[in-house]
Amino acid sequence: MTTTVPHWLDGKAFPGDLAKTSPIHDPATGEVIAELAHATPDEVERVIASSSAAFETWSQVSLSKRSSILFRFRELLVEHTDELARIVTREHGKVISDAKGEIARGLEVVEFACGIPQLLKGEFSEQAATGIDVYSFRQPVGVVAGITPFNFPVMIPLWMSPVAIATGNTFVLKPAGRDPGAGMLIAELWKEAGLPDGVFNVVHGDRSVIGRLLTHPDVAAVSFVGSTPTAKLIHETATKNGKRCQALGAAKNQGIVLADADLENAANNLIAAAFGAAGERCMALPVALVQDEIADELVSLLVEKAKAVKVLPGDHPDSDMGPIITEQAKARITALIDSAEEEGAEVLVDGRGLVVEGFENGWFLGPTVLDRVRPDMRINQEEVFGPTLEIIRISGLEEGIALINASPYGNGTALFTSSGEAARTFQRAVQVGMVGINVPIPVPVAWHSFGGWKDSLIGETHMYGPEGVKFFTRGKVITQRWPHREDEAAKVSFHFSGDSQK
Ligand code: NAD
Numbered sequence: 001m002t003t004t005v006p007h008w009l010d011g012k013a014f015p016g017d018l019a020k021t022s023p024i025h026d027p028a029t030g031e032v033i034a035e036l037a038h039a040t041p042d043e044v045e046r047v048i049a050s051s052s053a054a055f056e057t058w059s060q061v062s063l064s065k066r067s068s069i070l071f072r073f074r075e076l077l078v079e080h081t082d083e084l085a086r087i088v089t090r091e092h093g094k095v096i097s098d099a100k101g102e103i104a105r106g107l108e109v110v111e112f113a114c115g116i117p118q119l120l121k122g123e124f125s126e127q128a129a130t131g132i133d134v135y136s137f138r139q140p141v142g143v144v145a146g147i148t149p150f151n152f153p154v155m156i157p158l159w160m161s162p163v164a165i166a167t168g169n170t171f172v173l174k175p176a177g178r179d180p181g182a183g184m185l186i187a188e189l190w191k192e193a194g195l196p197d198g199v200f201n202v203v204h205g206d207r208s209v210i211g212r213l214l215t216h217p218d219v220a221a222v223s224f225v226g227s228t229p230t231a232k233l234i235h236e237t238a239t240k241n242g243k244r245c246q247a248l249g250a251a252k253n254q255g256i257v258l259a260d261a262d263l264e265n266a267a268n269n270l271i272a273a274a275f276g277a278a279g280e281r282c283m284a285l286p287v288a289l290v291q292d293e294i295a296d297e298l299v300s301l302l303v304e305k306a307k308a309v310k311v312l313p314g315d316h317p318d319s320d321m322g323p324i325i326t327e328q329a330k331a332r333i334t335a336l337i338d339s340a341e342e343e344g345a346e347v348l349v350d351g352r353g354l355v356v357e358g359f360e361n362g363w364f365l366g367p368t369v370l371d372r373v374r375p376d377m378r379i380n381q382e383e384v385f386g387p388t389l390e391i392i393r394i395s396g397l398e399e400g401i402a403l404i405n406a407s408p409y410g411n412g413t414a415l416f417t418s419s420g421e422a423a424r425t426f427q428r429a430v431q432v433g434m435v436g437i438n439v440p441i442p443v444p445v446a447w448h449s450f451g452g453w454k455d456s457l458i459g460e461t462h463m464y465g466p467e468g469v470k471f472f473t474r475g476k477v478i479t480q481r482w483p484h485r486e487d488e489a490a491k492v493s494f495h496f497s498g499d500s501q502k
Helices: 041-058 063-079 081-092 096-114 155-166 181-192 207-215 228-240 263-279 292-307 327-342 397-406 420-429 465-471
Strands: 003-005 007-009 012-014 021-026 031-037 123-129 132-140 143-147 170-174 200-202 219-225 244-248 254-257 287-291 346-349 368-371 388-394 412-416 434-437 473-481
Touching: 007 041, 007 181, 021 081, 041 143, 041 170, 041 200, 041 207, 063 081, 063 096, 063 155, 063 181, 081 096, 081 181, 096 155, 143 155, 143 207, 155 170, 155 181, 155 219, 155 465, 170 181, 170 207, 181 200, 207 219, 207 228, 219 228, 228 244, 254 263, 254 397, 263 292, 263 388, 263 412, 287 292, 287 397, 292 346, 292 368, 292 388, 327 346, 327 368, 327 388, 388 397, 397 420, 412 420, 420 434, 465 473
Parallel strands: 003 031, 143 170, 143 219, 170 200, 219 244, 254 287, 254 412, 287 388, 368 388, 412 434
Antiparallel strands: 007 012, 007 200, 021 031, 123 132, 132 473, 346 368
């Protein structure tokens, strides 16, 4: 009998009526490993009511108490890293070391949020006018919904929830239906860390559940990460319903390799950034824009290294790359490679049709290197989200920047060079939110913020870091005077500026 993954309500598992469920698969075997409960409308109401009630008390809890819970949560995440990584690998398919990598990046955000007393200190202007002090601080917004994608089932809930909770909000997680297990363990760890019941709830389900989160009057803010059409829909619906919303979307990151780059280093970085997590990363680097004069040399390095990538189930000790998330995704990626070949790209390493011994029903694809791709080819126009590396040959930096800036997306990019001048030109001209110089996947550390430009982020504020604090709080400014009866200032004044100029 398969188990059913329940919701998490008021500090405990909540199965709901189980009228509707959906299967969760192990992508390495294709087998169903569990079922996922879908919430009914009444159950969504219960979850939001619990979060609203918890907000009344949690928002009053002292900063030092909140911070101590975050410190404990951090320790528990460290203690449970192996268990969390195993769950991620089983449901998502990525290799264990990569699952641990995403936990480490999430942990960084928890560490950032541990410093919340410092982050919420506010500002004070003493004697802004005679006898008047002005000060400002930020307060939580209320119930926050976090809707997350399948590809980082630990890191992305941890981009959002530690900052939302540290700033005094309550958080409802709606994890991706394909790999919800890590979100459930995170809920347990919050509870064990001493977080009061109802501050972190989890609800599962499809569009109807999300629709209620986006329209419910008691939800104040929505943090979303996923594909661009969904990001646009989420942002439009949430903001139309009076909520603040940050909706991070898809990506098609392109990196430039100039002739003066260290080619061995560039090749190693490109292979890792294109094929790590089977390319299912919003910060993957699936397109290399390579300067003509070194293109042949770099391509032969890439082919050699791509052929050496070991594709095995994610929990195999020798695995570099696991399976694709679903059979449908595998078919979609295969069709995109077919289309590139039909349009004239050279398939130098072909991952189609790969069969892993003992795992014949798993959803595996091998690394695929495509040379002489043109920007107008379908594969270059779409986000592949799979293990493909497209090579486009360019004349130099200017052409590379123009190609990057022509993309509707602007999540991440990278430049490989040994020229400081080229790097400076690139970082200033490129219309992308996160830029790497000889760094292929420039995911910012937690005390900066994460966010792309253009169709990679709908909304204004980036995720976590200082912008995360801003997103989950609203400002309040106090203008304060303590007048004596006999003061001039205490008398009636009809001037707008009053005595502030005195
Ligand atoms: P997705 O858009 O299919 O799903 C994301 C979330 O939205 C899930 O929780 C899902 O249940 C929900 N959802 C899906 N369709 C919906 C709809 N019509 N209405 C309301 N909710 C809906 O994305 P995914 O396949 O889980 O994740 C992959 C995508 O996420 C890729 O496009 C990737 O680039 C993007 N992504 C972006 C970032 C970033 O930081 N910009 C990070 C990770 C992933």
